[in-house]
Amino acid sequence: MKGGALAAAAAASPCLPNLAFAEQIKKLEQEGWTKRPVACTMCGAFCGLIEMRKEGEPVSEKTVRIFPNPGHPQQGYCGRSAATMWVWNHPLRLKKPLKRVGEKGEGKFKEITWDEALDGIAGQLKTIVEKYGESSIASTSHTFSGFSKWITLPLGSPNSIGHASSCNAGGISGRQWVFGKGFDGAGKMEPDYANLRYLLLIGRSMGAAMGALHTLNVARANGARVVSIDPRMPDISYGDVDWVGIRPSTDAAFVMGLINRMIQDGTADFDFIQKHTNGAYLVRENGHPLTQADFVAGGDKTKYAVANAAGEISFRGLKKNETGEMVFDEDPSFKAILEDVAPVKLVDGITIPVKTAFEVVKETAAPYTPEKVFEITGVEPGILLRIAKDFTNLKGVIDDGWYTSKNGTDVQLYQLICIANAMNGNIDIPGGLVVTVGAGLKIPSVSAGKGPNGETWQMAKEKRIDKIVYPEASATFKVALQAAVTGKPYPIKGVFFVGTTMFHREANSQELAEQLKKLELCVVQDVLPQELVDYADYVLPATYFMERKEMAGVKWALDGSIYLSDPGLTPPKGCEARHDVWILLEILRRAFPEKAARVGYKECKTAEEFNKYFDAFTNKGFNKFLAQCESQKPGWAAKIKKDIETQGWSTIKTKKYNQYPYHKPFGTPSGKVEIYAFQSFKNEAYEKAIAPISGYIPSPAFTAPKQNSNEFILASGKNCVTCSGLNMFTQPTRYLGDRTVWMNPVDAQRLGIKNGDMAEIEGIDTNYVGQARITVTNKVVPGAVFAFGFSGGNRTKHLVNDPEYQFVKEGINSHWYATGYAQPVFGNVANNSSVRIKKVRG
Numbered sequence: 001m002k003g004g005a006l007a008a009a010a011a012a013s014p015c016l017p018n019l020a021f022a023e024q025i026k027k028l029e030q031e032g033w034t035k036r037p038v039a040c041t042m043c044g045a046f047c048g049l050i051e052m053r054k055e056g057e058p059v060s061e062k063t064v065r066i067f068p069n070p071g072h073p074q075q076g077y078c079g080r081s082a083a084t085m086w087v088w089n090h091p092l093r094l095k096k097p098l099k100r101v102g103e104k105g106e107g108k109f110k111e112i113t114w115d116e117a118l119d120g121i122a123g124q125l126k127t128i129v130e131k132y133g134e135s136s137i138a139s140t141s142h143t144f145s146g147f148s149k150w151i152t153l154p155l156g157s158p159n160s161i162g163h164a165s166s167c168n169a170g171g172i173s174g175r176q177w178v179f180g181k182g183f184d185g186a187g188k189m190e191p192d193y194a195n196l197r198y199l200l201l202i203g204r205s206m207g208a209a210m211g212a213l214h215t216l217n218v219a220r221a222n223g224a225r226v227v228s229i230d231p232r233m234p235d236i237s238y239g240d241v242d243w244v245g246i247r248p249s250t251d252a253a254f255v256m257g258l259i260n261r262m263i264q265d266g267t268a269d270f271d272f273i274q275k276h277t278n279g280a281y282l283v284r285e286n287g288h289p290l291t292q293a294d295f296v297a298g299g300d301k302t303k304y305a306v307a308n309a310a311g312e313i314s315f316r317g318l319k320k321n322e323t324g325e326m327v328f329d330e331d332p333s334f335k336a337i338l339e340d341v342a343p344v345k346l347v348d349g350i351t352i353p354v355k356t357a358f359e360v361v362k363e364t365a366a367p368y369t370p371e372k373v374f375e376i377t378g379v380e381p382g383i384l385l386r387i388a389k390d391f392t393n394l395k396g397v398i399d400d401g402w403y404t405s406k407n408g409t410d411v412q413l414y415q416l417i418c419i420a421n422a423m424n425g426n427i428d429i430p431g432g433l434v435v436t437v438g439a440g441l442k443i444p445s446v447s448a449g450k451g452p453n454g455e456t457w458q459m460a461k462e463k464r465i466d467k468i469v470y471p472e473a474s475a476t477f478k479v480a481l482q483a484a485v486t487g488k489p490y491p492i493k494g495v496f497f498v499g500t501t502m503f504h505r506e507a508n509s510q511e512l513a514e515q516l517k518k519l520e521l522c523v524v525q526d527v528l529p530q531e532l533v534d535y536a537d538y539v540l541p542a543t544y545f546m547e548r549k550e551m552a553g554v555k556w557a558l559d560g561s562i563y564l565s566d567p568g569l570t571p572p573k574g575c576e577a578r579h580d581v582w583i584l585l586e587i588l589r590r591a592f593p594e595k596a597a598r599v600g601y602k603e604c605k606t607a608e609e610f611n612k613y614f615d616a617f618t619n620k621g622f623n624k625f626l627a628q629c630e631s632q633k634p635g636w637a638a639k640i641k642k643d644i645e646t647q648g649w650s651t652i653k654t655k656k657y658n659q660y661p662y663h664k665p666f667g668t669p670s671g672k673v674e675i676y677a678f679q680s681f682k683n684e685a686y687e688k689a690i691a692p693i694s695g696y697i698p699s700p701a702f703t704a705p706k707q708n709s710n711e712f713i714l715a716s717g718k719n720c721v722t723c724s725g726l727n728m729f730t731q732p733t734r735y736l737g738d739r740t741v742w743m744n745p746v747d748a749q750r751l752g753i754k755n756g757d758m759a760e761i762e763g764i765d766t767n768y769v770g771q772a773r774i775t776v777t778n779k780v781v782p783g784a785v786f787a788f789g790f791s792g793g794n795r796t797k798h799l800v801n802d803p804e805y806q807f808v809k810e811g812i813n814s815h816w817y818a819t820g821y822a823q824p825v826f827g828n829v830a831n832n833s834s835v836r837i838k839k840v841r842g
């Protein structure tokens with residue numbers, strides 16, 4: 001396709017139809033291959049794929065081919081999805097239930113039958129629950145459709161805890177502090193990739209991340225400019241993306257430098273700041289906001305004070321309208337000022353000096369001159385000035401992140417990133433940071449105290465364990481593991497790990513290994529023998545996404561769309577893998593049949609029986625959804641059904657721009673975009689642990705390395721092949737995966753290290769020593785080293801003894817060196833660390 005045609009196609013649709021693939025799919029169809037829609041979970045992002053199958057022949061990687069689903073709102077696009085069939089009949093695939101026979105961590109198992117495994121686990125579960133209560137049982141997973149909750153919640157334990165503290169918790173929390181509850185979750189707000197003009201990626205590799213790369217490429221074809229700020233050069237930087245190297249953990253100084261320039265140069269969107277942020281809201285000298293209650297006896301503490309040039313005071317807040325919706329309650333004609341408010345007289349007769357929230361932001365940003373930013377970050381002053389100019393001229397957007405568990409200061413960084421976006425006035429406009437719409441499809445499921453058929457029950461009285469320690473935690477599973485050792489805040493005795501590697505997910509591997517050894521019951525459900533398996537009492541072979549049906553909303557797209565994933569494979573011959581939810585409910589039923597009944601579950605012996613039970617929820621949810629759509633627009637239900645049948649997805653709601661915060665309030669206390677977080681005043685502990693706005697904070701997670709020595713910050717991340725627990729074992733990763741540690745030539749020369757040398761890598765804080773080959777490359781900044789997160793460093797023992805698969809053990813796992821520091825309020829964990837490096841041999 002020529003440039004013009006490409007641009008035209010892109011303009012017509014946010015999803016550029018992938019013609020080359022569409023043609024191949026069509027050709028195979030003509031040759032008699034059948035077509036099925038699939039939602040990919042090779043990394044858990046659920047991108048839209050197409051599975052083509054040569055019917056009548058045995059299933060293999062030759063008779064099943066995977067393509068991106070052309071036109072899908074979140075089109076699949078990566079090397080890992082291409083490796084899908086290498087997993088299905090992988091030689092190391094877990095085939096039968098296993099019971100540990102050696103010590104924990106040793107990896108010695110014997111094969112047992114499903115009945116033996118399920119009865120054995122159920123017996124232990126019952127004993128533990130009777131002794132320590134339901135809450136002593138926890139479960140966790142990566143996303144994988146939230147299967148892990150199907151044991152804990154019906155059991156009555158609140159401890160169904162996700163993986164966020166090692167993934168996107170920093171981003172979620174930073175966003176929560178600026179946009180509030182309801183806008184903080186994954187996928188609730190996104191950069192409008194398809195309509196971008198200018199995108200700053202700060203610590204976001206876009207290695208294929210969350211299905212956004214395809215849409216981003218549409219914008220790039222349309223001339224959008226992309227800048228990557230990263231200690232290492234990510235693959236996206238090949239071609240037209242500008243890579244700016246930065247010292248790890250110093251990004252807040254860079255963003256503050258940007259905010260400072262926008263204010264000093266007058267290029268910030270002051271009109272937006274005045275009207276749609278809390279910038280004009282008055283605060284006392286101690287930073288606390290002034291409300292109507294400070295000015296009027298009996299005044300409302302949720303109505304915030306603003307002033308105009310004449311020194312008059314007005315109040316802004318929220319109210320419910322006639323239909324019960326929250327709307328802004330303010331005088332739109334009142335011209336609130338952002339600076340230089342005269343002292344104000346309060347209800348108690350005292351006159352006090354005041355500032356605006358904007359002034360606090362301005363003062364916090366003021367020290368971050370280009371020179372100061374250079375000193376902290378290593379980014380040249382000229383580059384900062386250029387980026388500030390382009391960012392404001394093009395009304396650019398800074399990606400507000402995905403993998404944001406790096407340095408322990410991530411919440412503050414992502415808060416600043418959201419603030420910089422708001423000060424650029426690009427919230428909820430085309431090419432900005434926008435609020436997505438959901439499709440509204442709800443599949444009945446289990447939640448705390450509520451079953452899929454309307455059942456209700458009493459949950460255990462304890463609070464979710466991580467919330468006790470980190471009150472605003474999205475999910476900090478390490479608290480449950482700590483409790484296995486300390487018994488505090490209450491004991492955890494048994495854990496179900498449903499599709500998660502733990503060793504490649506969580507910081508501080510030594511601590512993790514010790515915690516796992518303390519569990520009385522450790523059940524691991526997986527597809528492949530990753531390192532966690534070695535610590536399990538029982539290992540249970542699970543089906544993976546190609547072997548089950550699912551319907552849900554498309555996860556990370558602006559429009560509200562729904563998808564069907566119906567790959568229709570069954571596990572290969574000799575593999576007794578079963579659906580994760582069946583495994584969990586069968587264990588529950590055998591231990592507590594009355595609790596399994598809470599979700600309407602009775603014994604299902606065969607996979608077919610179980611699918612009937614489980615698919616009924618999907619059918620019920622879908623039928624209800626169709627009826628709702630039909631009542632809104634006759635004929636719509638038939639169209640949706642046809643879409644699903646022919647393409648595997650259907651778009652239900654189209655994103656409308658200019659809604660938040662122009663007409664509808666955000667979830668913050670003020671309803672505005674809070675460039676100064678009022679939520680930090682929720683209580684004194686918060687105020688100490690998370691300022692309403694912070695500048696650069698050196699990482700509290702690791703000892704800073706000495707400059708120009710053999711000490712480095714070790715950063716990690718992903719790319720298109722060397723990632724995710726599933727992919728680690730596949731042949732593409734064997735040959736394309738990078739299990740080396742990257743080092744800048746300047747540092748390598750000082751240490752006498754040549755490209756390919758074997759080096760010893762020792763944790764400064766954890767003292768762990770590992771070995772890896774060094775790649776000497778300009779693709780990493782001096783003073784930092786880089787290793788991919790999921791490529792090697794897998795220490796699994798007996799189950800991986802096939803010489804073909806020794807490659808998974810090469811290299812390091814950056815978690816050997818990370819301390820496991822967690823932010824005190826949000827509990828997001830830091831995965832970066834500091835290490836010492838010395839050459840071992842050439």
Ligand SMILES: Nc1nc2c(c(=O)[nH]1)N[C@H]1C(S)=C(S)[C@@H](COP(=O)(O)OP(=O)(O)OC[C@H]3O[C@@H](n4cnc5c(=O)[nH]c(N)nc54)[C@H](O)[C@@H]3O)O[C@H]1N2
Binds near residue numbers: 078716
């Ligand atoms: N290819 C691939 N794609 C995936 C996944 C996968 O496993 N592989 N997993 C999915 C998941 S779960 C997620 S959360 C998303 C994540 O998608 P992204 O958010 O794009 O995450 P990463 O690819 O890990 O990129 C993180 C980047 O941060 C850089 N970095 C590390 N420390 C610092 C620092 O201190 N400052 C700065 N500026 N940069 C730093 C790393 O070098 C790396 O390039 O991707 C999803 N998609």
Ligand SMILES: Nc1nc2c(c(=O)[nH]1)N[C@H]1C(S)=C(S)[C@@H](COP(=O)(O)OP(=O)(O)OC[C@H]3O[C@@H](n4cnc5c(=O)[nH]c(N)nc54)[C@H](O)[C@@H]3O)O[C@H]1N2
Binds near residue numbers: 041501543544
């Ligand atoms: N150093 C470093 N650490 C990181 C990251 C990084 O970039 N660098 N990234 C972080 C991020 S963003 C995340 S999300 C986490 C991810 O960390 P993990 O939660 O470990 O995620 P995955 O690698 O996707 O591992 C999924 C596991 O589930 C198995 N599996 C796949 N499908 C199924 C299924 O259907 N059922 C069952 N039972 N099992 C299944 C796979 O074989 C694999 O072992 O790691 C975090 N940790």
Ligand code: SF4
Binds near residue numbers: 040043047080210
């Ligand atoms: S980014 Fe790749 S691996 Fe992840 S869901 Fe999408 S297609 Fe699959």
Ligand SMILES: [Mo]
Binds near residue numbers: 168402
């Ligand atoms: Mo993630």
